[in-house]
Amino acid sequence: MSSTPGLADRRAHVPHTSMFLRMLMRAAVLRRGRAASALLAMVVAAAVATAMLNLYVDVQAKLHKEFRNYGANVVVIAKDGQTLPADALQQVNSVLAGRGLAVPFAYVIARTDNGQSVVVSGTDFEQVRKLDNWWSVTAWPGNSQDALVGVRAAAVVSPESKPFNLSFQGRTIHLNAAGRLSTGAAEDSRVYISSGDFERWTGLQASTIEVAVSGLPDEVNSAVQRLAQALPAAEVRPVRQIMEGEARVLGKTRATLLAAAALIILTSALCVLSTLMGWVFDRRRDFAIMKALGASEGLIGGFFAAEAAALGAVGAIFGFGAGIGVAVWIGRVNFHAPVEPRFNVLPIVLLGSVAVALVSAAIPMSVLRRVQPATILRGE
Amino acid sequence: MFLRLVYESFRRQKRRKLLAGLAITLGVGTATAMIAVATDIGDKINRELRTYGANLVVTPQEDTLDLQIGGVDLKAPSDGAYLSEADLPKIRGTFWHHNIVGFAPMLPVNVSVGPGGKDVTLLGTYFSKQLSFGKDDFLTGVRITHPWWRVQGAWPDDNSQDVLLGAKLAAKLGNKPGDQIEIADQPHRISGTLSTGGAEDAQIVAPLSLAQQILGKPGAVRRLYVSAMTKPEDALARRDPKTMNPELFDRWYCSPYVQSIAFQLQEAIPHSHAEQIRQVAQNEGTVLARIKGLMLLVTLAALLASALAVSAAMATAIFERRQEVGLMKALGAGDLPVGALFFAEAALLALFGGVVGFAGGALLAQQIGRSIFGSRITIEPVLFPVILGIAVLVTFAGSALAIRRAVKFDPVYALRGEA
Incomplete structure (x- = not known):
């Protein structure tokens, strides 16, 4: 950043940012199909993670109510x-x-x-x-x-x-x-x-x-x-009989649920990983053209990272909404009482989604970086 | 040629195939582990629910009224009828004996303790008694049916004359484990102090034979607590067995409802009346149903997530091979052979991933069972073909759309790389 912002400098700076945004937007619009499928994978994964985490947090309160039926x-x-x-x-x-x-x-x-x-x-x-x-x-x-x-x-x-x-x-x-x-x-x-x-x-x-x-x-x-x-x-x-029984059953149920949540989140993260990697890999031509036109590696990396992060964040927010819906539905079907939405789950899901998205962008990027743009543009 | 194409595709694209295979393996593994855990969770939680203690009580049929306040028996010991201790092992001969986790007989007697002659209830029971029925040896007693009882010191041997002193009584009398105590003018060793959070804290708990000896009634049992794993009650369970036709009765008799187990206990022990302890029996059904329902829904979520992971991986793998499709089509291949090639590859991947995933998932389920419940999780062999079938189906479904799009694509554009 220059200390004397002259006209030329401002010009160079302003379109630079808007160009960045425009490329992000156009990338999403032009490849609607691929972008949509990547977003869908993201949303589903975030929804499943949200629902599982929400259930895990709430199951204690829900089952406590059932256990109170044992009386004093x-x-x-x-x-x-x-x-x-x-x-x-x-x-x-x-x-x-x-x-x-x-x-x-x-x-x-x-x-x-x-x-x-x-x-x-x-x-x-x-x-x-x-x-x-x-x-x-x-x-x-x-x-x-x-x-x-x-x-x-x-x-x-x-x-x-x-x-x-x-x-x-x-x-x-x-x-x-x-x-x-x-x-x-x-x-x-x-x-x-x-x-x-x-x-x-x-x-x-x-x-x-x-x-x-x-x-x-x-x-x-x-x-x-x-x-x-x-x-x-x-x-x-x-009443030890009641308290110990409750603690035991509840502890085992939560542990099982946690294991299940970890498994499911892992599987859906892998789903996101493979979809996003495909998506980024698919755009190696964009990558090559940008590189051929003289863009620095850092700029291209930032571009793809911003794209992935945006996808992760948007997916996480939609997924959070859907996941809360699933958790509420499970609560109504199984416990006949709605599961309370836990908003403290949101930052975890958001961070996790963005992290997974960034990782899935980074892997193909590191592969592409080693390849000459000309080779990619020739379609090899 | 077809086989060579498939073979070469696997040989040349090891990394990509490995990624798709990994997705399938992980998806199948998750599905297997979750299904195995969900099908077994009912049994596991049922066992955990036995922490609440006995859910059935057997009393003599012609008994007088209990005079029990706050767990303290006020009935004169000479009153009422008794069960016979010799009949107890017959419980092992009932239809649902595998579901009976344990039982403990109880015989309360009033005794005077110490030189001061303080009146205290002495409860005779089994601690962990070795019994046999036919060729079948088993252990039973309060250590199984009343798992919340805590002993400081040691549990007495069932064949000894040692006793447990309730914690409050021990504090009042100033006795410690290892002391001698005079019960009904006989010295007995205190092997430990007992804390239950109930009336037993102010009582003496002794081997059943000692209580019978003090009462002068060998083989007498006042009541019997039975802890059994039961199936949640439904409409059939609540019906009166006398009003059923033989076919319905068989179905009722052969279901582990708490009512039918009570009925069988009555058959096994002469002149007895078995009743469910509603506080325990009624509530475990609800808790069990809730936890099972929860795990079922979670399993559905797991299946959905795995199916999506598999189809996403397959779609990506095929989408990347548009140029190959274009080339094959340009050389004159029809839509059908190209589609068949991809489907064959998908089937191979699915079978391989399915087998490895099933093995991994089974291991994972075992691990979950061992670390959480401390017992094995049984995996039904029938699960294997089902899981494999699902894996192939999901892989096909995931590939179908991508294959269709790849085949429909104009080879010219595909070869130019303008996808």
Whole structure:
């Protein structure tokens, strides 16, 4: 660049840039077919890479939702047979701040009319329904004094779904068997009633709060710590069975997905490489003419590199759009919820695409550089 | 002449052929690895899902109600019925025994511990018990069915009198692994402390025979946990087997639904009632279906990417040979022989790339299986002809357009190099 920009210098400079751009444009327009096929390969590769990376980032959040169907991953238990403080549930809910679900359970052993013992639990049916959606229930209780009777308990307390009485410390409650409950676990031998009925009948508060904390393992662990601080009188423990199972399955799934993503991205990068190399190689005549007319190697190299980079960038942007579409579609088909577009994937895809495009331009260039322009122009 | 043309084309254009062959090999390899992983992922994840523990529980048919709060059994030990330990190995004789990963019997007993006489629940079970059914020897116990149980110290031997102390109980009593503890007036060695995050943390876990001895009921088992690999539930699974016709019943019986496995467990163990643990059984179906669906869609993407890579490589390879086509046509070759030449070359490349790619993909799948799941991935032999067929088909499809264009091109322009 000259320090005194005279007219001649400006003239030499201005058309130089526009010529460069014009050559780039004309190259794309004149060889529409080849340019389009190179661009298509670029778009497809970028789309596949975007979709895979997006899925890889998002699969954890998506599967976490499925894993929350396993129910509580943290339990808050009163120490040694006492009950929790009356405001325990509010405390738990304020710690969770909407990032989870907390359901209180109170338990006593009551007696039926003919003296059999049965475990009765008071809980919040609305919340249980959300927390433990594997419970198989014929009808959820809606009214006061409606009970949900476990299938095994039903044989004892109300064989024909008739109303029944239960007594605890001399106080009797009259209940309607509103629905049957089947879980295959301890719940089958219990009778569930609403917290309100339970408190009026026994005067006891909840002794256990089951909590489903949503989020990653770190978030769950920090929630456990905060819960333990908020409720020093209670014992807060993570449900290892649920947490370990989830971590394991999720880890393996992500690892498989990552391997698949790497393979697919590699294959599509190769596809781009071979298409682009063909495209550049095809234009050896342009290369030779430019060289014959006196263009420097650096200029020609810059020209082809700019062309490849432009192709890579345009392909990456269109591909990113298409890839997000694919990821959203997979999310809807498989998880019945859209996969969130992750825009932090864009720079990776963009850089990767441009890099692959540059490499595919560089390989044929280095071959052509060694050849005399005359040989190429003769068509040999 | 035709053969010589094909031969010379491979001999003289080694680099270009190698590039096209490489693209085909890589494409086929990716496709093979992805298909192999996707077909096996269900089985692999199913095995991982067993980390959640047992999905079936077997109880005596004529049992009294359980009085269980927070995992602590409050039922008087004399109450209720028992299963017989001698019947347990029969589980290995059921139709779906290959799907049964393990089982663990449980027998809770109330005991007094130490000189103070503190009341504690002692849970008798198998840790890793050697059993045999017919000629078949196998190991089973809580180490398989309850993989989240952690022991500090050592697991007790199933034939010993050693016990595990729950971590909380050990902290309360001030015992360490290796100490002696008095249970029901008998000294026992504590081989380790157990942490489960559940009720067992405040209990003693002992070999089943010890619990039976304390209870005075040899061979008694209160309940049995079974961990089985199952197929996700569908409409057939939920039907009542009593309402099925024989043909439908056979189909139901021979599918590894959690319901049919429960049915077979009931058949194998007399006077028993088998029930699915819905928390585990119902959810694993959804998780499995989601992961399988995801891998299926990803495999589709992989197939698409490989097909595109192969056809792009082929199109490029043929496009570069317009002059050759022009020359052949100028010397009087028809469209058909020229096309046939290219197709023959493509077929050779596809077969070669297909074989190498299949072998590479199979190796890759094995590597993925070993490094991620720690087990082999089975590759169905039927996959080989399928993959080879797809490889030839995709190569042809990728070449077809390029060949058509090359053949239709006017030889004069092609020879002048004005493409």
